[in-house]
Amino acid sequence: MIARWLIALVVVAALVGTILLGRTVRAPQSAPTDRTSDTDPGYSARDAEIIETGDDGRPRYWLNATLIQQPSNDPTVTLTQPALRYLDKGGGSWRAHADTGSVSPGRDIISLDGDVQLDGTLADGGAPAHIETPHLVFDTAREVASTTDRVTIDWSGHRLVARGLRADLRAETLRLESAVHGRFLPQ
Numbered sequence: 001m002i003a004r005w006l007i008a009l010v011v012v013a014a015l016v017g018t019i020l021l022g023r024t025v026r027a028p029q030s031a032p033t034d035r036t037s038d039t040d041p042g043y044s045a046r047d048a049e050i051i052e053t054g055d056d057g058r059p060r061y062w063l064n065a066t067l068i069q070q071p072s073n074d075p076t077v078t079l080t081q082p083a084l085r086y087l088d089k090g091g092g093s094w095r096a097h098a099d100t101g102s103v104s105p106g107r108d109i110i111s112l113d114g115d116v117q118l119d120g121t122l123a124d125g126g127a128p129a130h131i132e133t134p135h136l137v138f139d140t141a142r143e144v145a146s147t148t149d150r151v152t153i154d155w156s157g158h159r160l161v162a163r164g165l166r167a168d169l170r171a172e173t174l175r176l177e178s179a180v181h182g183r184f185l186p187q
Contacts, residue, residue, distance in 0.1 A: 042071045042073075044069040044070075045067070045068045045069075047066060048064070048067075048068045049063065049064045050062070050064075050068070051063075052107075052140060059087065060086070060140065061084060061085060061086040061087070061140060062084070062085040063083070063084050063103075063110065064082065064084075065079040065080055065082045065083070065101070066080050066081040067079070067081075068080075075105035076102050076103065076104065077102060078100070078101075078102050079100060079101035079102060079103065080100060081099065082097065082098055082100070082101040082110075082112060083095070083096070083097040084096045084097070084138065086120075086138070086169070088169045088172075089170065090172065092120060092121060092169065092172070093121060094118060094120030094145075094169065095118070095119050096116060096117065096119075096136065096138070096145075097117055098112035098114050098115060098116040098117070098136070099113060099115055100113045100114050101113060107140075108139060109137060109138070109139055109140070110137070111135070111136070111137050111138075112136045112137075112138070113134070113135050114134065115132075116133050116135065116136045116147075117130070117131070118130070118145065119131075126156075127155060127156040128155075129153060129154070130153070130154040130155070131151060131152070131153050131154075131165070132151070132152045133149050133150065133151045133165070134150070135147050135149045142168075143168065143170040144166065144167065144168050144169065144170075145165070145166075145167045145169065146164075146167070148177070149163070149164070150162075150163055153165075153182075158182060158183070159182055160176065160180060161181045161182060162176035162180040162182075163177060163178050163179040164176065164177025165177065
């Protein structure tokens with residue numbers, strides 16, 4: 001009789017043990033996460049690179065940033081310490097970097113802000129140009145860089161200062177808008 005009670009007690013203990021172990025293995029209950037808050041980043045990437053290719057499959061420009069973010073409620077992409085490298089169809093090469101920047105919802109406009117530095121050469125291999133401005137907008141579809149802010153250009157040993165610039169990289173033309181100051185002397 002004691003053997004039956006002992007067997008029944010062992011079976012009950014095993015059953016209780018199984019139930020208790022089964023509860024501890026289950027995933028803990030968690031509260032549902034609200035994904036609609038304003039702090040939801042949409043996406044973000046550190047030390048990221050975006051490469052835009054042309055119809056021929058060749059890279060047109062490279063955009064690097066230490067941080068790229070797009071909030072879920074805003075189609076504009078923000079950039080921290082962006083660096084842009086652009087190759088024009090004629091073979092010219094241009095590099096720009098800034099403190100911050102943004103990419104428009106249509107992805108055709110890249111805005112660079114804060115200590116913008118633009119360096120480049122034309123396809124014919126002429127002297128490199130260095131441009132400084134606080135703000136620069138690059139239209140990737142039209143291949144135009146422009147600003148309405150103060151601009152300083154160092155090129156071939158000469159310095160020009162102006163307000164406003166429009167550089168058509170496709171046509172290889174540069175237009176200074178107003179208040180142009182500088183001198184080009186024969187060398």
